[in-house]
Amino acid sequence: MKVTCESDNGNPSGSIHDAGTLAGISQEGVNKLLRRANRRGSSRKEEKNEYLQKNDPKTNEQVVHTMIVQNASMAEGCSRNAVGSSQLEVDVGSYVDNLFDDSEDMNDSDWEDGSIPKLDPVDNSPKERMKGLTIEFDEPSGSAGRKPVRRASAEDKEIAELVHKVHLLCLLARGRLIDNACDDPLIQASLLSLVPTHLSKISGVSNITSNALSPLVTWFHNNFHVRSLVRAERSFHTALAFALETREGTPEEIAALSVALFRALKFTARFVSILDVASLKPEADKCEPSSQEANRVGGGIFSTSTLMVANPKEVSSSSYPVKSFSCSEKDGHCENSLRSSCKSKGGCPTSNDTQSRYSTAVDEVTDRTSNLFACQAQLDTYGQCAPTKSQGLKRKGDLEFEMQLAMAISATTVGTLENSAGSLDVSNFNGNNSLDASTPSKRWKKIHRVESATSSQGLSTALGSRKVGSPLFWAEVYCGGENLTGKWVHVDALNAIIDGEQKVEDAAAACKTALRYVVAFAGRGAKDVTRRYCMKWYKIAPKRVNSIWWDAVLAPLRELESGATGGTINMEKLHNNASNEQEKIKASGMSEYPGTDSPSNHVILPEKSGQEAFKEYGSKSEVESSTKHSLVATRNSLEDMELETRALTEPLPTNQQAYKNHALYALERWLTKCQILHPRGPILGYCSGHPVYPRTCVQTLKPRERWLREGLQVKGNEIPAKVLKRSAKLKKVQVSEEDDYEEIDSKGTIELYGKWQLEPLCLPHAVDGIVPKNERGQVDVWSEKCLPPGTVHLRLPRVFSVAKRLEIDYAPAMVGFEFRNGRAAPIFDGIVVCSEFKDAILEAYAEEEERRVAEEKKRNEAQAISRWYQLLSSIITRQKLKSYYGDGSSSQASRNIQDKNNEINAPDESSKDDRQSTGLWKGDGEDTLCNIPSGTLVEDHEHVFLRENESFDAENSVRTKRCHCGFSIQVEEL
């Protein structure tokens, strides 16, 4: 192993390995760091590689890690500069952690705070700090091939979930803003004025079909183009108006315009967006696509303004041809490719600008732009974009989250930013109606620079970056002429695709966009319509947030949305349609299996949903109550049913592992040890020869004791549904304690029971004031259900003493266990007593507590007085000693010792008279108050209290003693 240090000018200024034994210390340190690096895992390469220099490939047997460590100023400069120093070379292959953290406790914060290299242990002089250091070491030959693994901890997961949730909320807010902008009458009117007369004839057609929309969509597609311009510094409303003016805009704006157009034409339309949130799983966003992939995605797909559709003729039948484009416009979409590659290659969406929270924006924009160019230069040079240390700590999800947060904030603060940033374009929009795609290039360039700087920092979700080309926004139009009852039709006017809902998933997947949340916005509300676009729900379900939380979030938005889009449907049609759906379910083998919770039970029956809808929207609906089938359902409930049906008719996965946590299906081999199939059937199909069962047949088993905690007990004569062998550890205990083999066998197993073998818990009743107890003389109170009838649980501290004093029968309440001293210890909380004694005990407890509190107060006061006494005695003694021996510094130490000795001896009656102090103290049997005129303490004088100067206040029993100097002391005689 070799360790060398280099100064910043390149000359070796010192070598650790020269320091004799220090070499060993250093080696140990390096090895420690290596171990640590191995633990941390390869996924954090980007966080650390700023400290690394590329390996020398010439060394064969030896893996050489060379690092150039920046000094403090360099490190700061690096963090200021988005790209970092050009001296940095990034080693992608192997790396080590902060090799220069020589302290023993190299904790995470040291690393993550970006601490600069510490001093060489040999040389403590700051002037001699190393600016560069080269370390070479041997790597164990066996470990070369294995990548270290570090999994996310629970904390990581929690943080990731929080980020995910907040990101979702931001995107929801964003979607609502866009939806609101789509309702703008001015924009709608402007759009209408652009539509050719022959196309506007379809306005208001009640039973429109998707085919009828084709000409309109084609026209829109031909007239509105995507341009990768983001005007984040203005409100979305303004941006939308500008996009309408120029007929060019971001995919988001163009999609919003299409929605506005449909609404202008009196169609019921929604703005639909994929909420491309930060991953729910930690570190999932860190592994960006490879540079090749980035090139492919960035340069290949998002390259023309007519995204993804080569020929308008393909309307209605085209798919998303995601790989068939080339870069053709320099100003427009090549920018995206650059941005994408910059981001993807190095994970470098311009470092500390990213951390600046994007709050002020305009004056920062120039910095960002320069950073972008710097990043670009870096890419040209190295093919890598070295992140700064602080940047490295940011996960991509965090960055996206921050950007979205900033966007949501900026979008919601309409008006404020408009004033400041609007000067860029708004005047043009307002005053110059002739602006179109032929806008002077200078002006475009300005916008373009603003956009590129902003988007280069990771604005992927709403604005497209890595996931360029992915269908993120489109419209849904309600076509009453479709499907008997009408249906929501996917309309991607951006790409001139109608009714292509089945292609969205594949197109998104091709662009590495996870289709986890597809949300439709209307009426300032929102509805999750992911099911419509997702064919393999089991794949995305684990990537979605807890459904309870998500449903709760969406609940109010759903009401708004259904209020805006909820038309009425003739129930007769609906019934026929639903029957067809039911038949589909039956055909797929999903219905009517004998399980207790058959999936078919989850299907909302037409009658039921219709009635519910009637209750909810009865006032608005056209009610025809004369016949059974003439109930009115809303589009909303109909759509709910459609989505629900989709959820229940998911095709069987072809790979076994998909069944592991599948919501609908299960394979026996993937059941856990506490799960069982009950009933064992029906078999819905086969996967690799294994029968597939409905998930509803999977029952969770628990031991008898565990069911007791839930207030359930096993019915009599029930045999265990499953018997597990006890762990080896417990068996050992059994073997050591028991010699009888049969006993071992009976205790060496765990008997498990299923829900169907249970009944409500029947505990013995409390009789004659006696609490039924278990064999340990206590009551296990896991929940209220575990309390014997006729008893109550009093969770009060020290209440047992009251019950004991009143001679009332009680039992300690054991509420759980904790691990203490390496063993499980029961936790007791309060007592269980018969209900009839509850009031008496509570009353006595209150009295007892009152008394206890009073006693405690008294005790505290006594303690306080005692401490005052000690304080005052020490002051007095100190003063006394001062007066005896003067204030000579040489004897200070001995006086201190004497003080302490005197403190120990105090109080004694003789010394009380000599006390000089302020305040009140209480001695044994008397309280004393000292009144000291100012300056008394500094007077070199011993007080003398003469009898004749005393006075006594009989009313208060206070005797006042006075010295001739004016000092007085009050003594309360008890």
Place this chain on the structure above:
DNA sequence: GTGTCGCATTCGCCTTTGTAAACA
């Protein structure tokens, strides 16, 4: 290049009912 499967590894849940000495 992608999907599937098996193996290895890591993380985190589940387990679950003292005692003797010192001190007040």
Place this chain on the structure above:
DNA sequence: CTGTTTACTTTGGCGAATGCGACA
């Protein structure tokens, strides 16, 4: 003498989740 507090020894086994490599 009795009741209370404190120190002692400070889990660890196992299943689920996950990552990775091999293979089709």
